[in-house]
Amino acid sequence: MLRKLPFVLLRLTGVPFLFREVLQKNKVSIILFHDIDPDIIETYLRTLIPRYNFISLQDYISAREAGTVDELPPRSMIITLDDGHKSNYELKPLLEKYKVPATIFLCSGIVDTNRHFWWKHETGGEYGREHLKSMPNQEKLEVLKQFGFEVTKEFGDRQALLKSEIEDMEDMVDFQSHTVFHPILPMCTDEEAEWEIAQSKKDLEEKYGFSINTLSYPNGDYSKRDIELARKAGYTCAITIEPGFNSADTDLFRLKRAPIRDGADVNELLVKASGVWWYLRKMVGQ
Ligand SMILES: [Zn+2]
Numbered sequence: 001m002l003r004k005l006p007f008v009l010l011r012l013t014g015v016p017f018l019f020r021e022v023l024q025k026n027k028v029s030i031i032l033f034h035d036i037d038p039d040i041i042e043t044y045l046r047t048l049i050p051r052y053n054f055i056s057l058q059d060y061i062s063a064r065e066a067g068t069v070d071e072l073p074p075r076s077m078i079i080t081l082d083d084g085h086k087s088n089y090e091l092k093p094l095l096e097k098y099k100v101p102a103t104i105f106l107c108s109g110i111v112d113t114n115r116h117f118w119w120k121h122e123t124g125g126e127y128g129r130e131h132l133k134s135m136p137n138q139e140k141l142e143v144l145k146q147f148g149f150e151v152t153k154e155f156g157d158r159q160a161l162l163k164s165e166i167e168d169m170e171d172m173v174d175f176q177s178h179t180v181f182h183p184i185l186p187m188c189t190d191e192e193a194e195w196e197i198a199q200s201k202k203d204l205e206e207k208y209g210f211s212i213n214t215l216s217y218p219n220g221d222y223s224k225r226d227i228e229l230a231r232k233a234g235y236t237c238a239i240t241i242e243p244g245f246n247s248a249d250t251d252l253f254r255l256k257r258a259p260i261r262d263g264a265d266v267n268e269l270l271v272k273a274s275g276v277w278w279y280l281r282k283m284v285g286q
Contacts (some may be wrong), residue, residue: 004265004267004268006271007265007267007268007270007271007277008267010267010271010276010277010280011267011270011271015274015276016270016271016273016274016276017274019274019275019276019279020051020052020075020274023245023275024052024075024245024274024275025074025075026070026074026247027076027245027246027247028055028060028069028072028076028077028078028245028246028247029052029075029076029077029078029245029246029258029273029275030057030077030078030080030239030246030255030256030257030258031077031078031079031080031257031258031259031260031272031273032080032081032082032241032257032258032259032260033079033080033081033082033260033262034081034082034083034085034262035083035085035087035088035262036081036087036088036091036262037087037262037263038087038090038091038093038094040262040263041091041094042094043266044266044269045094045098045100046098047266047269047270048077048269048273049098049100051075051270052075052076052077052273053073053074053075053076053077054076054077054078054079054100054101055072055073055076055077055078055101056078056101056102056103056174057078057080057103057174057176057214058174059072059076059101060072060076060078060246061213061214061236061237064237064248064252067248069247069248070248077273078101078103079100079101079102079103080102080103080104080105080216080239080257081102081103081104081105082104082105082178082216082218083105083106083107083110083117083160083178083182084104084105084106084107084110084111084160084161084166084178085159085160085161086158086159086160086161086162086165088104088161088169089161089162089165089168089169092168092169092172092173095169095172095173096172100172101172101173101174102172102173102174103173103174103175103176103214104161104169104173104174104175104176105175105176105177105178105214105215105216105239106160106161106166106175106176106177106178106200106204107160107178107179107180107181107182107200107218108177108179108180108199108200108203108204108207109151109152109180109181109200109203110159110160110180110181110182111160111161111162111163111166112160112161112162112163112166112207113154113158113160114154114155114156114157114158115151115152115153115154115155115159115160116149116153116155116159117159117160117182118132118140118141118144118149118151118181118182119132119133119182120159121144121147121148121149122147123143123144123147123149124147127143127147132144133184133187133219133221134187135187136187136188137183137184137187137188137189137192138189138192140183140184140187151181163207163208166208167208175204175208175210175212176204176210176212176213176214176215176216177197177200177201177204177212177214177215177216177235178200178215178216178218179196179197179200179215179218180195180196180199180200180203181196182218182219183196183218184218184219184221185197185217185218185221185222185223185226186221186222186223186225186226187221190225193225193226193229194229194232194233197215197226197229197230197233197235198229198232198233200212200215201215201233201234201235212235213234213235213236213237214235214236214237214238214239215230215233215235215237215238215239216238216239217238217239217240217241219241220240220241220242220257220259222238222240222254226238227253227254230253231253235253236252237252237253237255238252238253238254238255239255239257240254240255240256240257241257241258241259242254242256242257243256243258243275243277243278243279243281243282244256244275244278245275258272258273258275258277258278259272260272260273
C-alpha cells in the first residue's frame with residue numbers, strides 16, 4: 001500500500017495529465033519493460049492507448065533521418081522490452097489485438113539457448129546484484145563461476161526466447177541488440193566492450209536476417225567509449241534509461257527512456273510513463 005500511495009496521490013493531482021498535454025505533447029516517449037505478465041500488459045495497453053499514440057522505434061528513427069519528427073503524432077510513445085525473456089512471446093496476441101508495435105532488445109548469446117541471464121543466478125549474500133554490477137566484468141564472471149554460473153553454460157531450463165518464437169513475432173516486433181551476454185559495458189575492457197557491441201549486431205543479422213540499427217545499453221550503463229564503439233560497429237542509435245523525452249535533436253546515442261517496474265499498477269504506470277516521477281526525483285536530488 002505504501003509503495004502505491006505516492007502514485008495514487010500524484011495521479012490525483014492531475015500533474016501526469018499536464019505533463020502529457022504540455023511536455024510530452026510534441027515529444028516521443030519511450031517506455032521500458034522486461035519480463036512482463038501478459039495480463040498486466042493488457043491492462044497497460046488499455047490504459048495507455050487512449051492517452052498516447054504508439055509508433056515504432058523505426059518510425060522515430062526514420063523521422064529523425066528525414067527531418068520530419070514534428071510530423072509524428074502528438075504524444076507519440078514507443079514500447080520497448082529489454083533482454084528477450086521467454087515470457088515476451090506471450091505478448092504476441094496482445095500486440096496484434098491492439099495493433100501496437102514494440103521493440104525487443106535481445107542478448108544474442110542467450111536467446112535460442114538454455115544459457116541464463118547472469119543477474120538471475122543465485123549468489124551468496126556477499127555478492128548481491130548491485131555489487132556484481134559494480135565489479136570489473138572479468139572479476140564478476142570469476143565470482144559467478146564460484147556459484148556455478150558461466151555465460152556459455154547450458155542449464156536445464158530456458159529463460160530467453162527461442163529462434164522460432166522470435167521469427168513468429170517478426171510482424172509486430174522489431175528486434176534489436178542488447179549485446180551478447182549483457183555485461184555492464186563501462187565495467188568491460190575495450191576488447192570485451194567492442195566484441196559485445198559488434199558481435200551482437202553481427203549475430204542477429206546473420207542468424208535472423210534482421211537489420212540491426214539500435215543498441216540498448218545493458219542496465220542503461222554506458223561510457224563515451226561505448227558510444228564510440230556502437231558508432232564504429234555501425235549502429236544508428238543507442239538507448240539509455242535516462243529519464244526524459246525524445247525530440248528532433250536528442251543525441252541519437254543517448255536516447256531517453258522510462259523504465260517501468262514489471263508489476264507496477266495503473267497509477268504507477270501513468271505517473272512513470274508521463275515522466276512526472278523522474279522529474280520529481282530530480283527535484284529532490286535523488
Ligand atoms: Zn537488460
